[in-house]
Amino acid sequence: MKIVIVIPTYNEVDNITRLIPVLFDEFKKMPHHDFHILVVDGNSPDGTGQKVLEMQSSYPNLHLLPEEKKAGLGAAYICGFRHAMGKMQADVLVEMDADFQHDPKDIPRLIQAVEEGYDYVLGSRFIKGGSIPKEWSFQRKFLSFGGSMFTRVVLGIFNVHDFSTGFKASRVKGFVDKLDLDSVLSKGFAYKQDLLYRMYKQGAKIKEIPIAFALRDRGDSKMEKNNFMDSLKVVIKIRLRESQNFFRFIVVGFAGLFTDLGLFNILRTLVFSSGEPEISARYSSAISGLVAMTVTYILNNYWSFSDRKVTSITRLLRNAPLYYISSYIPILFRSWFTGYSVATFGNTFLVANTAFFIGVVIGLVWNFTVYSRIIWRKTK
Numbered sequence: 001m002k003i004v005i006v007i008p009t010y011n012e013v014d015n016i017t018r019l020i021p022v023l024f025d026e027f028k029k030m031p032h033h034d035f036h037i038l039v040v041d042g043n044s045p046d047g048t049g050q051k052v053l054e055m056q057s058s059y060p061n062l063h064l065l066p067e068e069k070k071a072g073l074g075a076a077y078i079c080g081f082r083h084a085m086g087k088m089q090a091d092v093l094v095e096m097d098a099d100f101q102h103d104p105k106d107i108p109r110l111i112q113a114v115e116e117g118y119d120y121v122l123g124s125r126f127i128k129g130g131s132i133p134k135e136w137s138f139q140r141k142f143l144s145f146g147g148s149m150f151t152r153v154v155l156g157i158f159n160v161h162d163f164s165t166g167f168k169a170s171r172v173k174g175f176v177d178k179l180d181l182d183s184v185l186s187k188g189f190a191y192k193q194d195l196l197y198r199m200y201k202q203g204a205k206i207k208e209i210p211i212a213f214a215l216r217d218r219g220d221s222k223m224e225k226n227n228f229m230d231s232l233k234v235v236i237k238i239r240l241r242e243s244q245n246f247f248r249f250i251v252v253g254f255a256g257l258f259t260d261l262g263l264f265n266i267l268r269t270l271v272f273s274s275g276e277p278e279i280s281a282r283y284s285s286a287i288s289g290l291v292a293m294t295v296t297y298i299l300n301n302y303w304s305f306s307d308r309k310v311t312s313i314t315r316l317l318r319n320a321p322l323y324y325i326s327s328y329i330p331i332l333f334r335s336w337f338t339g340y341s342v343a344t345f346g347n348t349f350l351v352a353n354t355a356f357f358i359g360v361v362i363g364l365v366w367n368f369t370v371y372s373r374i375i376w377r378k379t380k
């Protein structure tokens with residue numbers, strides 16, 4: 001496999017000159033792979049780029065991708081990934097810092113997992129065997145670990161423990177080459193969470209291997225003060241975007257409820273007011289229910305599930321009975337369940353309404369599942 005280690009640098013001249021020889025020594029242990037180093041330099045004033053160019057005479061597999069200016073960690077990686085995939089035809093991309101916080105000796109373990117068939121291998125600090133520097137302040141430890149746990153829960157990716165690690169290997173074919181790198185949500189640190197989520201959605205087989213995250217060797221950290229907030233924003237943005245169908249579905253549900261209630265009362269008091277009250281209520285309820293269902297059907301099609309909307313009128317008409325019937329199933333269930341509950345636990349306000357509420361929640365889950373999986377199922 002052709003493996004490209006992408007290393008962004010900004011003022012890392014002391015580190016990169018020592019890291020490069022160590023890495024090429026490490027590569028010798030895996031002679032069956034074709035290793036390359038791609039340094040993406042943000043036009044460092046300390047001459048990092050120049051130094052890399054000089055070292056190329058000793059290391060033919062050393063490459064430099066100069067940026068016009070420092071444009072953020074995410075921007076540097078995206079730029080490097082494009083170059084490594086396009087110009088260099090890489091099979092595997094490795095992300096790594098220049099400052100020895102990532103141990104070059106861990107590279108064989110990352111690559112081995114890729115050989116085993118994993119598509120996204122993360123050097124993880126928060127699993128058994130992994131660690132962060134004990135010298136870090138409590139606040140930094142807390143933000144790092146807490147941030148990852150928060151991301152884990154909000155994104156619902158429970159097989160990952162370290163969402164902000166900067167040491168990882170990704171398979172290109174079928175994975176990184178399928179991602180739309182133009183739309184990555186951050187030019188800075190938070191590109192990590194977004195890329196991870198995209199790889200996950202792409203169906204990558206993910207593996208974490210434990211790493212000991214060291215202290216920066218020389219030079220200063222380029223960590224921006226707002227990294228944490230940047231990541232938080234990106235994670236929440238992803239969650240909202242992914243849940244958009246669901247939020248809209250809930251809003252449409254309320255619109256349906258108001259239509260139903262409003263129309264029921266208008267019909268009952270104004271249209272069928274002259275008839276028998278019992279018959280009037282029955283007709284009004286049947287009509288308002290049907291109209292409300294039609295309204296929600298249309299709103300769901302053109303709004304909640306607008307990303308998958310059905311445009312052909314024949315298909316829309318053909319789907320309608322399925323929509324009405326499937327939406328009616330939880331109502332039937334709810335009716336049976338409330339009846340059963342008052343008969344069993346007593347005919348009180350609390351019992352009736354608790355049962356009704358449970359029925360509503362089950363109905364929500366049922367409807368959303370049927371709508372998103374069947375009626376407005378995603379077609380690739």
Ligand SMILES: Nc1nc2c(ncn2[C@@H]2O[C@H](COP(=O)(O)OP(=O)(O)O)[C@@H](O)[C@H]2O)c(=O)[nH]1
Binds near residue numbers: 011042070071098099
């Ligand atoms: N090209 C480029 N490299 C950067 C930029 N920001 C950080 N780096 C490099 O990315 C790596 C990670 O940054 P670092 O300061 O070590 O972050 P920390 O480990 O979180 O403190 C280092 O090799 C930096 O030199 C940037 O804006 N552009």
Ligand SMILES: [Mg+2]
Binds near residue numbers: 097
């Ligand atoms: Mg670092």
